Amino acid sequence: MAIDMSQFYQVFFEEAGEHLATMESLLLDLDLAEPDLEQVNAIFRAAHSIKGSAGTFGFQDMAEVTHEAETLLDRVRKEETRLDEAMLDALLDAGDVLKTLLAAHVGQGEADHEGMTRVCARLRQLVAQSAGRSVAAAAAAAPEAPASAADAGAAATLKAYNVSFAMEAADAETVLDNLLDELQQLGEAMVLVRPATPDGTWHLRVTTAADREAIAELVDFAARSGTLGIDAAEDQPPADADDGSYGFFDDAPAPAQEEAYGFFEPVGEAAAPPADASYGFFEPLPEQVATAPEPAITAMAEAPKTERRQTDRRQNERRAGADAASIRVGIERVDQLVNLVGELVITQAMLTQAAGRVDPVIHERLLTGLVQLERNTRDLQESVMAIRMVPISVVFGRFPRVVRDISQKLGKQVELKLVGEGTELDKGLIEKLTDPLTHLVRNSLDHGIESPEKRTAAGKPAQGTITLSAYHRSGSIVIEVGDDGAGLNRDKILAKARERGLQVSDAMSDQEVWQLIFEAGFSTADKVTDVSGRGVGMDVVKKNIAALGGRVDIESMTGIGTRMTVRLPLTLAILDGMSVQVGEETFILPLNTVIESVQPERGMLRTMGRTRQLLQVRGEYLPMVTLADVFGIGGRAAQPEQGIVVVVESEGTKAALFVDALLGQQQVVIKSLEANYRRVPGVSGATILGDGHVAMILDVPSLVDMGRKALPEAA
Amino acid sequence: MEMTTQAATMRTAAPGVQADGGYRQEFLTFTLGEEEYAIDILKVQEIRGYDAVTRIAGAPAFVKGVINLRGTIVPIVDLRIKFGLGKVEYTPFTVTIILNVGGRVVGIVVDSVSDVVGMLPEQIRPAPDFASGLDTAYIQGLGTLDERMLIVVDIEKLMLSGEMALVDEGAAEQRIAA
Numbered sequence: 001m002a003i004d005m006s007q008f009y010q011v012f013f014e015e016a017g018e019h020l021a022t023m024e025s026l027l028l029d030l031d032l033a034e035p036d037l038e039q040v041n042a043i044f045r046a047a048h049s050i051k052g053s054a055g056t057f058g059f060q061d062m063a064e065v066t067h068e069a070e071t072l073l074d075r076v077r078k079e080e081t082r083l084d085e086a087m088l089d090a091l092l093d094a095g096d097v098l099k100t101l102l103a104a105h106v107g108q109g110e111a112d113h114e115g116m117t118r119v120c121a122r123l124r125q126l127v128a129q130s131a132g133r134s135v136a137a138a139a140a141a142a143p144e145a146p147a148s149a150a151d152a153g154a155a156a157t158l159k160a161y162n163v164s165f166a167m168e169a170a171d172a173e174t175v176l177d178n179l180l181d182e183l184q185q186l187g188e189a190m191v192l193v194r195p196a197t198p199d200g201t202w203h204l205r206v207t208t209a210a211d212r213e214a215i216a217e218l219v220d221f222a223a224r225s226g227t228l229g230i231d232a233a234e235d236q237p238p239a240d241a242d243d244g245s246y247g248f249f250d251d252a253p254a255p256a257q258e259e260a261y262g263f264f265e266p267v268g269e270a271a272a273p274p275a276d277a278s279y280g281f282f283e284p285l286p287e288q289v290a291t292a293p294e295p296a297i298t299a300m301a302e303a304p305k306t307e308r309r310q311t312d313r314r315q316n317e318r319r320a321g322a323d324a325a326s327i328r329v330g331i332e333r334v335d336q337l338v339n340l341v342g343e344l345v346i347t348q349a350m351l352t353q354a355a356g357r358v359d360p361v362i363h364e365r366l367l368t369g370l371v372q373l374e375r376n377t378r379d380l381q382e383s384v385m386a387i388r389m390v391p392i393s394v395v396f397g398r399f400p401r402v403v404r405d406i407s408q409k410l411g412k413q414v415e416l417k418l419v420g421e422g423t424e425l426d427k428g429l430i431e432k433l434t435d436p437l438t439h440l441v442r443n444s445l446d447h448g449i450e451s452p453e454k455r456t457a458a459g460k461p462a463q464g465t466i467t468l469s470a471y472h473r474s475g476s477i478v479i480e481v482g483d484d485g486a487g488l489n490r491d492k493i494l495a496k497a498r499e500r501g502l503q504v505s506d507a508m509s510d511q512e513v514w515q516l517i518f519e520a521g522f523s524t525a526d527k528v529t530d531v532s533g534r535g536v537g538m539d540v541v542k543k544n545i546a547a548l549g550g551r552v553d554i555e556s557m558t559g560i561g562t563r564m565t566v567r568l569p570l571t572l573a574i575l576d577g578m579s580v581q582v583g584e585e586t587f588i589l590p591l592n593t594v595i596e597s598v599q600p601e602r603g604m605l606r607t608m609g610r611t612r613q614l615l616q617v618r619g620e621y622l623p624m625v626t627l628a629d630v631f632g633i634g635g636r637a638a639q640p641e642q643g644i645v646v647v648v649e650s651e652g653t654k655a656a657l658f659v660d661a662l663l664g665q666q667q668v669v670i671k672s673l674e675a676n677y678r679r680v681p682g683v684s685g686a687t688i689l690g691d692g693h694v695a696m697i698l699d700v701p702s703l704v705d706m707g708r709k710a711l712p713e714a715a
Numbered sequence: 716m717e718m719t720t721q722a723a724t725m726r727t728a729a730p731g732v733q734a735d736g737g738y739r740q741e742f743l744t745f746t747l748g749e750e751e752y753a754i755d756i757l758k759v760q761e762i763r764g765y766d767a768v769t770r771i772a773g774a775p776a777f778v779k780g781v782i783n784l785r786g787t788i789v790p791i792v793d794l795r796i797k798f799g800l801g802k803v804e805y806t807p808f809t810v811t812i813i814l815n816v817g818g819r820v821v822g823i824v825v826d827s828v829s830d831v832v833g834m835l836p837e838q839i840r841p842a843p844d845f846a847s848g849l850d851t852a853y854i855q856g857l858g859t860l861d862e863r864m865l866i867v868v869d870i871e872k873l874m875l876s877g878e879m880a881l882v883d884e885g886a887a888e889q890r891i892a893a
């Protein structure tokens with residue numbers, strides 16, 4: 001009877017994704033000259049977990065690739081071979097292939113089966129090579145050679161483990177079959193005791209070169225939580241089993257044995273070998289057993305291994321601790337919480353406003369309570385918002401790889417510095433930030449950092465530096481991508497802009513010139529490389545960042561370097577807005593689109609045709625959009641000089657919005673209007689003001705568009 | 716007294732399965748001008764007074780605007796304007812029925828809410844086919860309850876129809892089909 005695995009797929013996809021990310025970052029961190037065994041072990045474990053769960057869920061392609069990677073890693077961690085650049089590349093490639101396979105399973109993109117075959121073959125070849133090398137090392141009789149030679153000879157390191165666990169009754173047989181298959185990959189596995197009922201305790205014996213954790217990870221999937229027990233049976237091959245295992249006990253084994261039978265419910269008939277007595281004993285006391293016999297064994301066998309195993313265990317403990325300290329929660333639950341708190345904040349604001357009218361002397365306690373409520377609400381809101389926050393290291397983590405690959409491809413020497421990786425921002429933002437940031441980094445690599453020769457000639461160190469830093473600044477997050485390269489070339493950009501027919505002049509400020517590179521199709525690269533230079537990208541970067549409510553600034557100095565600064569709001573749910581009044585209504589303008597506000601004078605206004613009005617602001621003619629007309633509201637300011645004009649910009653186009661008055665600046669919570677209504681032209685959403693009323697958030701791009709086209713006939 | 720007779724009707728009209736096996740469906744009744752309408756009570760979320768609305772640009776006259784219903788932005792439709800019935804004025808006694816239709820929350824303004832009645836399927840007769848303010852496509856039938864005639868409206872179909880301009884074109888048909 002097969003259970004429906006698909007319900008667990010999502011968990012697998014998430015976990016596999018995390019494991020892959022861990023693998024990659026650890027691989028990049030590895031110091032080839034002196035690899036840290038703990039790190040190698042961690043990589044191995046990550047690969048192993050992917051393999052285990054991929055196998056269980058039937059994603060054979062992923063299991064196959066990880067299996068090959070794991071074989072190689074296993075040799076490395078057993079110190080049978082030295083990790084070299086080729087292996088590192090192959091392992092990183094394997095990680096990439098796994099990512100595409102995973103994406104294909106999730107339903108995004110095509111599975112790269114060709115790449116998979118290639119990577120598998122390459123890994124197998126490396127394993128074969130390394131095997132030859134380690135034997136050679138043994139022959140050369142290096143000081144530590146005996147140990148590694150012994151390791152290489154399979155039999156000597158084989159260990160037998162007794163595994164006991166219980167399973168859910170429903171699908172015990174199927175799960176067991178899968179489990180045995182998995183265990184066979186590690187070594188030999190057999191069932192010692194079959195319980196009388198399917199949900200009883202199973203006893204398996206696994207003879208393998210892999211360590212306890214490897215078995216535990218496999219069996220953990222099948223075992224009912226808390227029922228898993230693994231212990232080393234004996235250090236010898238199974239043939240001369242029994243004596244060996246008892247030998248490690250100082251106490252007389254007899255009483256223990258008697259006790260053991262007590263725990264052993266349906267005694268496994270005659271089929272159970274005598275050694276089983278000890279398993280029964282071990283089961284209720286896994287802690288003691290786990291620690292007692294093992295060091296003894298390892299101490300006898302080979303000293304270096306003990307050390308490694310202990311570090312293994314230490315790491316496992318640490319990992320277990322981390323697991324216990326976090327829980328996986330669906331994002332929609334968090335969003336619901338955020339919404340509820342948002343409502344609470346509004347209610348609290350309404351109460352405070354209402355309480356403003358009561359007599360402070362009579363209602364002193366009420367007012368104190370309200371102050372308390374305000375503080376608690378604010379704290380609550382902060383804590384809830386913090387749930388959605390993730391450190392930016394999630395995004396930064398991918399860049400060491402990007403920089404390594406691209407700098408190799410370009411023949412440049414680049415060091416990547418990461419600053420402020422712990423800076424937190426909204427998860428929704430993180431996902432949308434990856435692509436634009438990658439583009440900026442690639443751009444710095446390709447156009448910013450010069451080749452080593454050029455750098456040396458310019459008196460700079462041959463190795464260039466790219467600095468990625470993130471920090472919080474007054475309610476927004478700032479991410480900087482800086483390089484110490486050649487800097488932007490003002491003349492080249494201007495020349496290119498003229499060539500493309502853009503309106504430029506030599507008098508333009510540097511800031512304005514730099515902004516030109518955000519024009520669509522703009523590239524000053526002499527030749528198009530596959531890294532960048534096609535001129536697609538920077539405009540997309542700017543558009544994407546603007547869509548998140550942020551902006552990109554550039555600072556550059558010839559010969560010193562360039563710094564791109566991305567400023568973003570902390571979350572997508574909150575918007576920095578400027579509230580404006582038109583008639584009786586309040587509208588919110590996203591602050592990042594506002595350039596300035598001007599008190600218009602009669603002379604500044606020009607007409608064009610019958611319906612179009614232009615406003616002359618600082619030498620520019622801006623199309624004027626009268627909000628009262630757009631929304632069909634009777635504005636109070638009939639004459640231009642009675643109202644005020646807000647100059648807004650969207651995608652490089654400016655427009656002048658005519659409103660009655662500016663009310664102020666405030667942060668507003670964005671609410672969907674479309675959830676219960678339809679799209680409204682000129683409006684991007686709605687929000688709830690402190691007095692409980694609804695205000696529309698203006699959609700500046702579409703308003704600017706209205707300015708560009710003919711205005712609707714004035715009502 | 717009208718109120719007492721209504722209360723009596725409500726008491727006799729207990730919900731649930733009747734002895735004869737017919738299933739009694741519950742309706743909320745409200746008035747628009749001289750006419751009495753009935754809608755499925757399960758579509759009703761709550762009844763509240765009329766709040767100040769925020770107007771929406773480009774909306775038809777009967778879409779009064781949106782209100783803040785405990786953090787949700789809810790559009791309000793004045794059925795009196797839509798059907799040209801009743802006196803359109805907003806007083807402290809003006810009632811808004813908040814509906815939950817097709818996963819959306821929408822409010823309707825009516826003259827007054829009368830009561831909750833239970834009706835057996837046989838009490839609801841097909842409506843004669845003639846033109847009125849309300850397209851017969853949205854009328855489930857005419858219910859008879861003592862001396863009253865109730866116009867039973869398929870409120871979900873009506874609110875999600877293109878005619879109400881509450882949903883984007885195209886989305887309306889999909890929702891009804893689903």
